[in-house]
Amino acid sequence: MQMMRVRIKETGQVTDMVPAVARAMILGGTAEEVKSNAVESMAVAAAGERAVAPAQEPQKKSRFSRK
Numbered sequence: 001m002q003m004m005r006v007r008i009k010e011t012g013q014v015t016d017m018v019p020a021v022a023r024a025m026i027l028g029g030t031a032e033e034v035k036s037n038a039v040e041s042m043a044v045a046a047a048g049e050r051a052v053a054p055a056q057e058p059q060k061k062s063r064f065s066r067k
């Protein structure tokens with residue numbers, strides 16, 4: 001089956017879709033057809049450091065105590 005490459009306008013994601021679904025999204029205004037065969041990718045910068053909190057002990061609550 002021939003797939004259509006579309007870009008979802010809301011997220012910018014480029015994906016291959018079934019032609020009927022792609023046409024419906026294009027006509028609905030939520031997607032646009034991508035004509036080029038170039039592969040598009042997006043990289044996310046890696047986190048340099050990770051914050052780690054020290055281990056915490058739960059507070060001890062006494063049950064059924066009257067103060």
